[in-house]
Amino acid sequence: MERVAQTGSTNADLLARLAGGEHVGEGHWLVADRQTAGRGRLGRGWNDGQGNFMGSTVVHLTAGDPSPATLALVAGVALAKAVTAMAPGLDARLKWPNDLLVDGAKCAGILMERTGNAVVIGIGVNLVAAPELPDRPTAALAAKGAVLDRDRFAEALAIAMVDILWTWRQEGVDSIVRAWLPQGHPVGTPLRVSEQGIDGSFDGLAPDGALRLRRADGEVMLIHAGDVELRRPVEGN
Structure with missing residues (x-):
């Protein structure tokens, strides 16, 4: 786990390292206390609030891996498992393809970016503060009664990610779909x-x-x- 006080974007940092030829191993996370240029899907900005989780990791694609697009489900399952393990009382639900909601409000998001045979997965979690967005409700876990230490959460997420990534490779997408569904919004939503x-x-x-x-x-x-x-x-x- 590599921690930095401030950066523009942990995703951008890892993409730049990979583009420069640096080897960033699987299981390595870059976690920032603050981000000045964090991004979400479709170019949306992402909150840089101190105390929130903002981190990125790398998956190196190999022959025989399932479709890289399904890594969004992998990351979602890992995220949901980490949150529910540390805050079991929350009504946390995955929203396809890449958000985590609590009581219907967005509290976390996932951004995947590919360079060559590497996929950088960035995850942002509103642990203590949530941005106000014009098109959807947002929430921080602390406001829902779950006060989580950022570093402990980072460690739980890293462990969950290794576990689910192994399942993705060894058992295929079917196993990930089966793991995702109980964590997702109910059928009929x-x-x-x-x-x-x-x-x-x-x-x-x-x-x-x-x-x-x-x-x-x-x-x-x-x-x-x-x-x-x-x-x-x-x-x-």
Whole structure:
């Protein structure tokens, strides 16, 4: 575990090291006390709050590995296991493909970036503070009654990641899907695929990790990538 007081982005740092020829081994984490240029999916900024977890690790792809896209599920399972192990009373749920929600509010996110045969996985967790976002509710674990030490959480996450990554390689994506589903939003949860404006309900995951979205007419669509949000019910008439 490598800790730095401040950096622009732990993901960007590891990508630069890899591009420069440095070997960053699997299981190594770069964790920052503060980030000045943290990023989420689709170029969104990410909170740099002191006391939150902001860290990145590397997976080196080898022949025979499952699809790299399914590493989002791997990271999600590891994240959920670390949070629920340290704060078992929380109603923490994974939202496909890469967020962790508590009571329906986003408390953590995952960003994957690839360079060559290496995938950098960045994870940000609102341990003590949460940013205000215009398009979704957010929460910090501390505000939900779970006060977690950043370094202890980092160690729990690193251990969980090694374990789930081994399962991914040795047992395949099916095992990861089975591990993800109990941690995810329940079947029937109303969802919207934001880019296409498609509404439906969660119908589990396909064997390859794709989202099964059941439309109102019963048709099931497979969503392999996209920004998926919980659909809020319409109030009143």
